[in-house]
Amino acid sequence: MNVQVGNKSQQYIDLEDKHGAHNYHPLPVVLERGDGVFVWDVEGKKYYDFLSAYSAVNQGHCHPTIVNAMTEQAKTLTLTSRAFHNDKLGVYEKYVTDYFKFDKVLPMNTGAEAVETAIKIARKWAYEKKGVQEHDAQIIVCENNFHGRTTTVISFSNDENARKNFGPYTPGFIKIAYDDTDALEKALQQDNIAGFLVEPIQGEAGVYTPSDDFMMRAKELCAQYNALFIADEIQTGIARTGALLAVCGKCSCEGHCERQETYSRPDILILGKALSGGAYPVSAVLADDEVMNVIQPGQHGSTFGGNPIAGAVAMAALDVVKDEKLAQNARELGNYFRSRINEYIETTDTVTLVRGRGLLNAIVVNDSEESDTAWNICLRLRDHGLLAKPTHGNIIRFAPPLVMTKEQLDDCIEIIIKTLKEFE
Ligand SMILES: *Cc1c(COP(=O)(O)O)cnc(C)c1O
Numbered sequence: 001m002n003v004q005v006g007n008k009s010q011q012y013i014d015l016e017d018k019h020g021a022h023n024y025h026p027l028p029v030v031l032e033r034g035d036g037v038f039v040w041d042v043e044g045k046k047y048y049d050f051l052s053a054y055s056a057v058n059q060g061h062c063h064p065t066i067v068n069a070m071t072e073q074a075k076t077l078t079l080t081s082r083a084f085h086n087d088k089l090g091v092y093e094k095y096v097t098d099y100f101k102f103d104k105v106l107p108m109n110t111g112a113e114a115v116e117t118a119i120k121i122a123r124k125w126a127y128e129k130k131g132v133q134e135h136d137a138q139i140i141v142c143e144n145n146f147h148g149r150t151t152t153v154i155s156f157s158n159d160e161n162a163r164k165n166f167g168p169y170t171p172g173f174i175k176i177a178y179d180d181t182d183a184l185e186k187a188l189q190q191d192n193i194a195g196f197l198v199e200p201i202q203g204e205a206g207v208y209t210p211s212d213d214f215m216m217r218a219k220e221l222c223a224q225y226n227a228l229f230i231a232d233e234i235q236t237g238i239a240r241t242g243a244l245l246a247v248c249g250k251c252s253c254e255g256h257c258e259r260q261e262t263y264s265r266p267d268i269l270i271l272g273k274a275l276s277g278g279a280y281p282v283s284a285v286l287a288d289d290e291v292m293n294v295i296q297p298g299q300h301g302s303t304f305g306g307n308p309i310a311g312a313v314a315m316a317a318l319d320v321v322k323d324e325k326l327a328q329n330a331r332e333l334g335n336y337f338r339s340r341i342n343e344y345i346e347t348t349d350t351v352t353l354v355r356g357r358g359l360l361n362a363i364v365v366n367d368s369e370e371s372d373t374a375w376n377i378c379l380r381l382r383d384h385g386l387l388a389k390p391t392h393g394n395i396i397r398f399a400p401p402l403v404m405t406k407e408q409l410d411d412c413i414e415i416i417i418k419t420l421k422e423f424e
Pocket of ligand 1: 054110111112113115146147148149199203204232233234235236272273
């Protein structure tokens, strides 16, 4: 397919190609500015952003509340390390634990670090609280998971690209099929299980959305067998799926209530990405005292974890989510988006289905996983002013910032359908 790129863009692409490691394969577009749901490339062309930096930019690009909090804090105090206290950390810790209703938070920076932290806490809990024999704890994970890129995390991936030639792998993980409660129960019957680590919706795998009761059953089974229910909400959390957390299920409370019948409350909650609105790397692990207190001084840490900028940015980012009712907007626009795309699907063989929740959605195009159809559609979408990225050869994720309006979404749906029609 003919890929057109402006001269200026090509220069930047060439620089990355020559001087940067080739660990990504970006769509050929070079961005220089963002505002709300829009980004602009270096030739001045404007696009709707339908990736939102993998759901880090839920609050929209360069949200003024977040940028102000960040710049004010950057002028005042940036980093002390945890060798000393600072006047933002405790304030942030109170704010974030009130917001998500857990006793304690352990602040980190990237998502993968937060997953690593959760794994360490779960193992330590297994040895010190559950009485598992040292070095024997197992964590149950799902096939086609995505939890990040560290050596331990890729050890339990089944993506060959992510794993091959990065061994030897970290042991201690048992893989079961996603959305399979029978397999989960069987695995939990071993007496050395520390916990079950799961994405409420598998984002990277192609927005695989499990049965409605999977999270609730998983939580119940973990409780029954005395194992920790660990939710990786790095991509699904913070309003993306139409509730504050995807484990809130169908509850329409914006995630701030504690309706036991719909809320599959995790024992360990992992957040990242939109916790900062994309302004800064901020991740967090939340748990109640009986779990979090297994970590004592010197046993875990990070130079940048809990730094004053991160605290200020995260509080602003979470304020925006509440003040602008982003969960509600994601829920309403998501329902509308899927119904409009479903209407189109009835008329065509090009797209086989649309799935997702809130504004985390994907379409599956009628071609093989190895095909380049999704990539080619994304190139065309780019030409028409909308940026999205395939998750597989035949799957395209659609995840715009949650500050989008209905009028803007109508505009986007028109672009998407027009583009898909070119591939009929
Ligand atoms: C993005 C993501 C991660 C990793 O986060 P990084 O900040 O890239 O390390 C982990 N889990 C899920 C579900 C993610 O979507």
